[in-house]
Amino acid sequence: MTEPRAPNPDIEQQLRDVNEALIISSVRLHEQIEKAEKAEAALAIKQAELAESKMLLETALDAGTVATVTWDIVNDLMIAGPRMSKVLSIDRADAGMLHFADFISAVYPDDRQRVEEQIAQTLETGTPCDIEYRIKADDKDIQWVYVRGKVERDAAGKPLRFAAALIDVTERKKSDETKCFLASIIESSRDSIITVDFDTTITSWNPAAELLYGFSAEEAVGKSMKMLLLPKDLAEIFGNIDKIRLGESVEMFETVRIHKEGQRLDLEVVMSPVKDSSNQVVGVSTIVRDITERMESEEALRFSEQRFRVAVDAMDSLVWTNNSRGQMEGEQPGWEKFTGQTFDQYQGFGWSKAVHPEDVDKTIDAWNESVRRRETFVFEHRLRRHDGEWRVCAIRAVPVKAEDGEVKEWVGAHTDITDRKQAEEELRRSREELEIRVKERTVELEQANKKLKAENRRRLRVEKDRVAILRRLTTAQEDERRRIGRDLHDQIGQQITAMRFKLLELQTGDADSSIKEKIDQAQDYAKQMDVDVGYLSYELRPQGLDDLGLRSSVRDFVQYWSRYHSIPAEFHASKTERRQLDSETNIHVYRIVQESLNNVLKHAQAKSVVIILDFQDDNLILIIEDDGVGFDPTPNEKAAKRSGGLGLVGMRERCLLLGGTMSIESGVNEGTVILCRIPIPAK
Template identity: 30%
Template sequence: MGRSPFFLRSHIMTFAMSPDPDAYAALQEEVERLRQALDDREARLRQLQETLPACFYELHRSPQGNLSWHHVSRGSRELLHLEPENFGSWVDRIHPQDRPRWHQAIATSEATDTDLAWQGRVTLPQSQDLDYAVIRLLARPQPQADGSTRWQGLAIAVDAPTVHATPNQTPAFFASLLEILPVAVLVKAAEDFRFCAVNSTGAQLFGRKVEDLLGKNDYELFPKDQADEFRRVDEQVLTHHEVVEIPLELVQVGDRNRLMRVRKLAIWDGDRPTHVAIVCEDITEQETTKAQLAQQERTLRAIMDNAPIWIWTTDVSGHMNFINRTFCDDVGVTPGQVYEAGHYQEVFGEEAVRNCVESDRISFAQDEPCFADEQFPFVDGQIHHLETIKVRLKDSQGRVTGLVGLALDATERKQAEAELAQQRSLLDTFIDTAPVGMAILDGQFRYLQVNENLAKMTGYPVEYHLGRSLAEIVPDLAQTLHPRVQRMLETGDPLLHQTFSGQTAAQPGVERHWLFSAFPIRDRNQQVIAFGATVLDITQRQQAQDQLQRLTRNLQDAQRIAHIGNWEIDVATGQTTCSDEIFNIIGIPVRQEPLTQEEMFAYFHPDDRPRVRQGIRHCIDTGDSYDIDVRIIRANGELGYVREKCEAQYDDVGNLISIFGIAMDITERKMAELTLRESEERFRTLVEATTQIVWNANAKGAFTSEQPDWSEFSGLSFEKLRDWGWINSIHPSDRNETTAVWSHAVQTRSLYQIEHRLRRADGQYRDMSVRAVPIVDEEGNLREWIGVHTDITDRKDAERALQQSEAKLRQQAENLQSTLDELQRTQNQLVQSEKMSALGQLVAGVAHEINNPVNFIYGNLTHADEYTQDLLRLIATYQHQHPEPDAVVEEMIEEVDLEYLIDDLPRLLTSMRVGAQRIRDIVRSLRNFSRLDESEFKAVNLHDGIESTLMILQNRLKAKPESAGIEIVRRYGNLPLVECYAGQINQVLMNILANAVDALEERDARRSPSELDAAPSRITITTAVTEQKSVQVVIADNGVGIPPNIQKHIFDPFFTTKPIGKGTGLGMSISYQIITDKHQGSLTCHSEPGLGTRFMIEIPIRQTRSAVPDSR
């Protein structure tokens, strides 16, 4: 249209709308489907109005309260003997007593937006036999945008005089009438509330056939809570003689809930109600569509009100009939003020909106949108620049009905454009005058802008660059730059401080160095369209850096070899720098950033920090240097020593600029000095202060000089101690060992260390700890021995006493541990007994509760079998007598599949008998096993206990899809009754059998089907009577067996090989106690890895009363 491209500012808002992009298309299809359905219903409604003995109407109430009747059907003639055009006159003939209720019903329906429901008396024309008729009006309100209200409904006779049937009003007529109704109609009999009439719409509504509804009540069709509510309303209709309307009801139809509009009324025969009529309309789709349309309207309204642009409409006269909130907020008016004033001129003044009026005139004169730049006064008192688009509005006949306008405040953009032009001028000046080379290149590496400095570097004029590529200007350098810049264009990350070298046309043959940086330039869509570059010639700096790096490396090597680091403090800024060796001396990794003053002082020993600070301060104040030795704390916590020397640095005019210092690591020298000093002091103090016997001998181990400590202790003179005479002071039993150890130490020049007894001057022998070391001269020759005797008699006496006490305490601890183990076993058995007792009571109760209903079922199965046989004989007789049944019977035979039923029913009863017998066996086993809590000692059948346990474990023994079964082999002998605690014996059997099942299941889980078939899992139970008048029960499995290291602990308390939570480790321990302690028997385990495990229980047949313990 001849306009330049322009940019749009977008404003995005979020609304609660469907995220599905096809939602609106689906909604439009649904609306079209509903519109077509509505047309069909209207056609059926028109047909219904012609035949139904009721009057359909449309009632209007204006904002001023005036009533008018429209679209009245011809049913008004039969209802009130009035022509449709005169139907409104009936209001004047309402019985005076009923007229107030009519006006109240209208007012209430309009005020509360609820259905109109009124019943009253109306006077008939004088030609009629009766004075009045009772009619009921039903209608639903529909509020209109202009403040009026519209009702659509019908009027029916409630208690009218008897109407004689016309030929068209036969039962078939009314059935056909029900079928053409566009709503569901259902009729119930008043006496039993069963459906007696249903049209096809009603059956479809509830997802059933008509015949499926007829004869049934609500309880056979709906959930009980809904059926209860339906029955309550039905009784209300019959009791109170009223029509009940439920405008919105949630009804469960199949597996879905549907929204219904329901009306219920009674049908009377004289003074007796005979039926309840129900009219239902499924309004689920209608309500859903209404909600969706309302949401669309709210969304559109929100979009227009929250859009950051002006939106308004006018009629053909220019009168504004819509204005959005942004428009109002910007100009400081309300929609009401605009609608009341009408035109721009009346709201803002003729002069202020002159250009707006002109663009309106142009827009009305053309079909194309009218674009204009306008000015408008805002609420802030300023005139703002607007960019407007105005388009004519037309109705369905193409007539112009008004104008829609959109306006965007472009004031800030206009200002931004002016600022951008100024910034562009500044940028060009900056690029041209920058002291570095600068350029802008497009995505194909073609120069768009170049400054003079870059042109000097390349050797070509500025104009020569423009339009040419990088490869054409600097072909050698382009090979290096191209990949890096291309990667930058692809990633969008700036390319910073890249150094490269090469030659240019400006100085051919001369190697130059440059520092290159590039950054992407993006368009408004954030797409990279070009890049900017800066180039700095660093040839001289690079040469100086190379020289400096060589010197620095030499200095660092020298410092590393000498363990000397240097540091410097800038007096003006306080910033510090230091060499790498400073980090090595402190013991921290070398890093780029230097240590701060705080970090440096933190590594000095706290006691030495004041000296360092004072020395640096003195150097700053006076310019004098200082030289001190101080301690440091290395990063690993070790103590170190450094020699600190520093001096002041001045500039050319004598101003102090920095403090320069060195730190030499002297830790090794200081540690050697300290070690020597401490050794000398320690030895001197030891010799002077010790109470021990200190002696010295020559290189051959002989005493050759006075030994004052030895003589004082032993009372012997030096003459008796000379040479090896000191051996006589040692206890005779210790002399040989002492002589041998001393001779070996002298010969090998190794440490002499021994304990022996030495005679004191009073004749008492004292225990001594002896230690002597060889002393060598500077040439490494053995010079003498220095030794010491330490009296350890008290320690030896204490050790001997401690050993005696420890032995005594160890014996006491073993006795206490044995007692504690016994108490723990007793406590655990008591706890387990209480648990098993409670389990027995629970099992007995469950078995009793199951037994009664099972006996009832089992007892009645015989009668059920007899009755079934009688019925089958009856059917056979009937089939014989009537081989050709009628169609109804034949259909029923096919529906129930009589042949299969006759064949399967006896088998079904037999299966029920087998199942009942199985339950009785389980109950018997549970009752037998429930004797866990019996405390008396009595004679029982052990086989019953075994079978009860196997019955309880049957579910784990039988084969399942995920596991193979376990075979039980019974090898029972002829056992007498055995005196025992039956419940506890059952507990032992359960523990052993359950462990066997666990082991076999774990083994089978790792075996293949072929292995399971070749060697199925098996448990063999053998019982017998021994010669010792005992009974023997052997439980053996063919599992993997138990390793020997586990067998020896199998009866230990709390020992288990199962995972945490799968076992307590008490089962076998308690079983062992039950058999051995409670029954004076034995429980043994025999197992070989790979051959299975065998547990043998043996208990006496008769127990001596004195041997019978308390069952607890």
């Protein structure tokens, strides 16, 4: 016997690999079989759907609502289906074979460009053609068609054929237009239009209903109409709905409904049936008109008529009526009450017996003329009152005309204006007397005005002379100050200087100590005298005013004055603008500063002083302010005037000479502010 062969590991491994590959292949084969079965099932479903769609298409084609067309783009031939003539009403022998131009020519002119652009876009991009447009073939009416088409291309992407289906949608378009038209009427109607079903559930609600009731469509639709009704009206509404459901008509009626906010609305209601396409009644339409204003107007008219009757009874005027011929007829209680005439006496033209004999003919002539011309009659005459007194009356009568313009009657009124006439006469006489008095008073005023003008001219001359004298006085004063200042400087100043030198010689001699002490005291006195004379000379004659200018001179003087009297003083001047001033302006402004500081020294007990010199527009502004004890400026100015001192009055007069003004603000323990405003014309 042969011994069994030992297993070969390689063969066994290969068998295992083959076995594993067979298993994987079997699984994959099974999966492919399942996919194939599913694909066959899906294909069967698609074939069934395709068969159903084909059946539906054939049904539609047989019904004559759909037509097909294929356009051979390369040869420009449009092969129309057999129902093209029926669908599009094209009455021509060669309807089955068309060119593209034939197809486009059938499109309504206003839609032609839009159709061409849609087809061009489909050919270019491949997107399906989906469009509605109008056509007009032969002498038929305009038709609406819906076209849905796709393009077929060759391997290179070039368009070969265009296949499309055309459906006649004319009836749908007309129906849509009718619906839109009716909907627009309902939406734009000023009347509330709502529809309800037979159990009063609201099914539609137009904007006018929203305005009338206050509920929006969202709040109303689906709710019961009962929310708009009074409880007492429910039975009537349900009865009307039953009538309409049974085909009966409901007459227009007036009722009251409830607003959202609770107020009542006076309404006029028309109820009519809502029918479906089979002419069956499916609901109720309610058209409601707000008659609140009309009701209010009618009530106002009734009230107005009543008030008119009361007013006629209460008024002073007597109201009467005449027929269309201008003759009084019927009862005239107002006329009878005023004139005392009886019914028989004033009928026809008997009323004229109550008119003053001098006025009767003119009255009748004017009245007949107004009646003939059918124009408003306005007149005045004298009428005898029931007590026999003649009263002046104003008459106004107007014709009451029918719609055709014919006069139906005349309504007139007599107003007693006797008192007014008398008042007018008195007023006329008073006016005449007043005019005479006005003329007399005018003469007196003219004479007074002449005297006043003469007095003004005299005062202007006096003022002019005063200013001239004042200018001469100040000029002379300045000249005298300069002379005195020069004398002080040249004579007394030199003598004091000489005396100081002599005292210095004695002080260095061999005198005993007691004499030297007295010489030292004399030397101090002489030194103080020299300073005082120098200060007085400086005050009297400012040396550098014309050369250095006002700004520098005032600054130097303020500093000198502050040092000399040991009172702190600040000076501020404009740095942005410097103007050359004439010598008169310089000296007067300088003296005003001097006088102000002297007043501060003598009266203010001030601890500090501020002086400001500035230019604003065409004015020089000078401000001197101290923190002293202050004063009441009005009595001080009067006292200054009485005393004749230069003080405040002198400062004000210097401002006056320069055409300026000076104001003073001060109060007890509040310091003092002096403001001078001097015009400096720009050069």
